[in-house]
Amino acid sequence: MKIARKLERLMAMDDTTWARHANPWSGWTRMPILPLLALSIWSRIWIGWWCLLPVLALVVWTYWNPRAFPEPVSTDNWMSKVTFGERVWLNTGVHPIPDHHGRMASYLGTLAGSGLVPLIWGLWVLNPWTVLLGLVITVMGKLWQMDRMVWIYQDMKSQVPEYAAWLR
Known part of the structure; x- marks a missing residue:
């Protein structure tokens, strides 16, 4: 949670940005x-230091x-609703979410x-199967977490009128 809050501050997420991010x-x-970042880093074997250009673009x-x-x-x-759930989760200091969700x-x-x-x-040693394993674990874990964020939002919107107002 602390990492997520730090990332939110680093990304300079305000109400307007969150509203646009809900698109x-x-x-x-x-x-x-993440898969494109992995490909960009892998591309160092083909294009050398030029791989930093797509990394920077990402x-x-x-x-x-x-x-x-x-x-x-x-x-x-x-x-x-994923985006709303992320906001709700980050706002647990103001409106606590149920422990099982947290x-x-x-x-x-x-x-x-x-x-x-x-x-x-895998990217360090250039092992494609290890890279693929890492991507699958990370992406599937993130998708599952995103689904949990929808669930958190669905449960919390009836308790906090501000959250309910996000849905239109």
């Missing part, structure tokens, strides 16, 4: 960032993405993060 295009276009895209799309007309979709979200974040170990190692 499903924002969420879905973030999904390929870092810039990661920051700009929540700002790149307009506020959605409708937020009644899975990806928008624990599970943390476990799933740990699962997703654990995939980074084989991913980084």
Whole structure:
């Protein structure tokens, strides 16, 4: 949770940015960032130090993405609710979420993060199967955590009027 809050501050997420990030295009276009980052790092064997250009482009895209799309007309979709759940989860200091959600979200974040170990190692030693294993663990863990974020939002919107107002 502390890491997530630090990332939120690093990304300079304010209410306007969160509203724009609720656009499903924002969420879905973030999904390929990690595989593309892995490919960019792997490409050092083909293009040498030039691999830093796509890495830099992906870092810039990661920051700009929540700002790149307009506020959605409708937020009644899975990806928008993922974004809402992330906001709810980050706001537990103000409106606590049920313990079972907090624990599970943390476990799933740990699962997703654990995939980074084989991913980084595979990229270091240029082992494609280890890279693939790391990507599968990380992406599947993240997708599962995203689904938990929808569940958190669904449970909390009836308790906090501000959260319910995000849905349109």
